[in-house]
Amino acid sequence: MELFKKILIANRGEIAVRIIRACKELGIKTVAVYSEADRESLHVKLADEAICIGPPAATQSYLNITAILSAADITDAEAIHPGYGFLSENSQFAEACINSGITFIGPTPENIKIGGDKAKARQILKRRGIPVVPGSDGPISSEEECLKIIKKIGLPVILKASAGGGGRGMRIIEDEREIEQAFFMAQREALAAFGNGELYIEKYFPKVRHIEIQILADRYGNIVHLGERDCTIQRRHQKLIEEAPSPVLTEKLRKKISEYAVKAAKALKYRNVGTFEFIVDHEFNPYFIEINTRVQVEHPITEEITDIDIIKEQIKTAKGYPLSFKQSQIRFKGHAIECRINAEDPEKFTPYPGIIEFIHFPGGPGIRIDSFLYHGCKVSPYYDSLIAKIIVNGANRHEAIVRMKRALEETMIRGIKTNIPFFLKVLQHPDFIKGKFFTDFVQITQGNEKT
Ligand code: ADP
Ligand code: ADP
Ligand code: MG
DSSP states (O other): OOOOSEEEEOOOHHHHHHHHHHHHHHTOEEEEEEEGGGTTOHHHHHSSEEEEEEOSSGGGTTTOHHHHHHHHHHHTOSEEEOOSSTTTTOHHHHHHHHHTTOEESSSOHHHHHHHTOHHHHHHHHHHTTOOBOSBOSSOBOSHHHHHHHHHHHOSOEEEEETTOOTTOSEEEEOSGGGHHHHHHHHHHHHHHHHSOOOEEEEEOOSSEEEEEEEEEEOTTSOEEEEEEEEEEEEETTEEEEEEESOSSOOHHHHHHHHHHHHHHHHHTTOOEEEEEEEEEETTOOEEEEEEEOSOOTTHHHHHHHHOOOHHHHHHHHHHTOOOSSOGGGOOOOSEEEEEEEEBBOTTTOOBOOEEOOEEEOOOSTTEEEEEOOOTTOEEOTTSOSEEEEEEEEESSHHHHHHHHHHHHHHOEEESSOBSHHHHHHHHTOHHHHHTOOOTTHHHHHTSSOOO
C-alpha cells in the first residue's frame, strides 16, 4: 500500500507546522490553507502549496467547510488533517470529506458524534462498566430535574454543556439557591458558544487530578494505549502544564485506568487517535469525564516517552495501514513535561498579540519546541493565544523539571508578553516539585482567582 501523495492541513499555528513536519518525513506533499490574517504565517511558508480560504474571522475561513473542500479539490489533495480545535471535532465536516472522496484523518463520524455529546458518552460508557462521575443519566431539561439530582448526590455539583469543550460552558453550584440562575445562564452560554444548549450534571470534586489516556486504533479493531498524561495544572479548566507519566499513579491504578480507556474505545468501535479523559479524586478513585476525538495539544509528551510519532500513526492508520506495534511492544522511558506558552499578560492572563521583534528558543539535550513563531512574524488577535509548546524530557521527573526551568530561562521573546514568568513560579513551588497538587493549584497559588 502506498501512503497519500498529498494532504491538506485544515488548521493553522503550531499544529499545522507539526503536521507538515510529519508529512515531510513520510514523503507526503502538503497543502496549507490560510486566512487573510495568516498570509505570512509559518505553516504557509513550510507547506508545498498554500491557498487563501477567506477573511480573518475563523467562521469565514478555518471553519468554512465549502472553502476548505474546494481547496482540497483544486490541489488534488487525497486527505485532510484537521489538527485540533476548528473543524476537528465536527462530524459533519468528517462526513463531507468522506462524501467528497477525501480521507478524513481522524476518527469515524460516529466516534466524533459520541465525543461531542458528553452526556451520551457518559451514559453509554457507564452501561459498559466504566466508572463515570456520579450525576445525571444523560441530559437534564429543567431546574426541577437539576434539584432532584442534587438531592440524590449532594452539593457541590458542576453543570456542563453536552457539546462543551476548551474548558468552557461549565458552572459550579455550591448552594441550592444558585440553581435557577446557574441553569439559565449555563443554558444560554452553551447555546451561544456551541449552538446547543443541552446540559448535564456531575458531582463536583474540588480536589482532583486530571488523568487522560492516549488511544491509537486502526481499521482492523486493533486498539492500544500509550499511557497517561497528567494535566492537573490548569487555570479555569484549561490546561497549562502537562506531564507524563503522572507523578501520583501507582502501577495498579495506571493499569486500571488504561484498561478502562481501551475497553471504552473497543465498545465505541473507535478508530484513529483519541484521548479518554478521567478525573481521579483524592482517594484515587478514577471517573471518566469525556473523549477528545482528535489529536491533543499535549500529544508531544507521550511521543517523547514512547518514541512513537502520533501524527504519523494517525496518517498511516487513516490510509488503512494496521498499527505497526502491539501493546506489549510499547516501551515507556523517562519523564516528559510540556508548558503551553501563550501570548498573554503573565499576571492577568489576558491576550497580548503583537509583532515578534526578537526570538530565541532554547536548545541542548532533551528539549523540543513546537511553535510557529519566527523573527518578525505576527501574533494575531483573531485566534488562540497558544504560540509555542516547550517540551522537555529527562531520565526522571527531577531532571525534567530542572531542564524545563533552564529551557524557560533561555527563551527570549520580545514584542509581546508571555506566561513564561508564571511557569517559572510554578516550577519552583514546593508542592509542584513534590507532585502534590490538584486542579485548584493555580487558583490557590495565584491568590483569590475565581474558577
Ligand atoms: P486539549 O485537550 O488538546 O488540551 P483544549 O481543550 O485545550 O484541548 O483545546 C484544544 C484547542 O481547541 C484549543 O485551542 C481550544 O481553544 C480549541 N477548542 C477546544 N474545544 C473547542 C470548541 N468546542 N470550540 C472551539 N474551540 C475549541
Ligand atoms: P472540556 O470539554 O472543556 O475539556 P472536561 O469535561 O474535560 O471539559 O473538564 C475540563 C476540566 O474541568 C477537567 O480537566 C477538570 O479539571 C474539571 N472538571 C470537569 N469535571 C469535573 C468534576 N466533576 N469535578 C471536578 N472538576 C471537574
Ligand atoms: Mg476535557
